[in-house]
Amino acid sequence: MNDLPLKHLAIIMDGNGRWAQERGLQRVKGHEKGAENIRGITNYCAKHKTIETATFYAFSTENWKRPKMEVEFLMKLLDRYLKNELDTYQQYGVRFQAIGNISEFSTALQKRIKKTEELTKNNTNLTQILALNYGGRAEITDTVNRLIQAGKTEITEEDISSNLQTPYSDIDFMIRTSGEERISNFLLWQMSYAELYFTPTLWPDFTAEELDTILKKYQQRTRRFGGV
Numbered sequence: 001m002n003d004l005p006l007k008h009l010a011i012i013m014d015g016n017g018r019w020a021q022e023r024g025l026q027r028v029k030g031h032e033k034g035a036e037n038i039r040g041i042t043n044y045c046a047k048h049k050t051i052e053t054a055t056f057y058a059f060s061t062e063n064w065k066r067p068k069m070e071v072e073f074l075m076k077l078l079d080r081y082l083k084n085e086l087d088t089y090q091q092y093g094v095r096f097q098a099i100g101n102i103s104e105f106s107t108a109l110q111k112r113i114k115k116t117e118e119l120t121k122n123n124t125n126l127t128q129i130l131a132l133n134y135g136g137r138a139e140i141t142d143t144v145n146r147l148i149q150a151g152k153t154e155i156t157e158e159d160i161s162s163n164l165q166t167p168y169s170d171i172d173f174m175i176r177t178s179g180e181e182r183i184s185n186f187l188l189w190q191m192s193y194a195e196l197y198f199t200p201t202l203w204p205d206f207t208a209e210e211l212d213t214i215l216k217k218y219q220q221r222t223r224r225f226g227g228v
Helices: 014-022 026-045 061-065 068-092 109-118 136-149 157-163 208-218
Strands: 006-013 053-060 093-100 125-134 171-178 195-198
Touching: 014 026, 026 061, 026 068, 026 125, 026 208, 053 061, 053 068, 061 068, 061 125, 068 093, 068 109, 068 125, 093 109, 125 136, 136 157, 171 208, 195 208
Parallel strands: 006 053, 006 171, 053 125, 093 125, 171 195
Antiparallel strands: none
């Protein structure tokens, strides 16, 4: 078995709505179940011997197109999630960070995000990143504009890489649940050479046991980064 580097894991949590509909429930019940599921996956990553960062796609810039009631519910769910998970973050040594344009959220939710980041900043077992009101194209565009405003007249790849909202390691492995096989504007720059995996499992049913099995399959791959 290969010993592939696996420091940064990215997950597109897809399938909450379908999970609820299959059970005759409202879509929001799927989101509630999906939010609960993040805990087990995060705790698995915190105990993993090599994973340093786990980035979850929670709310994209395109998700504002959803029905107003659903969006409002998601905002309340996020606030409740961060409030309830604080003890878990501290227990498992997880540092929380958000990426994306959170300025479009309510003042109260912005404060909750910032407070959670501050209270967990010294935890070192894992950095959990939630992508909130995030889009990969927007992140790259904003980064370039900030570099121009700072006086850069010639921008290099290193300039962009080191000034993104996620200036950590590039993504090693990306998993998307629900059977959809696309990356949906997620971490476009960081996933340039990431390995990809698509599972038919809907996010609320995705378990740490399945994740462990998938990561073992990842270790069987060969990463060439454009070489031979």
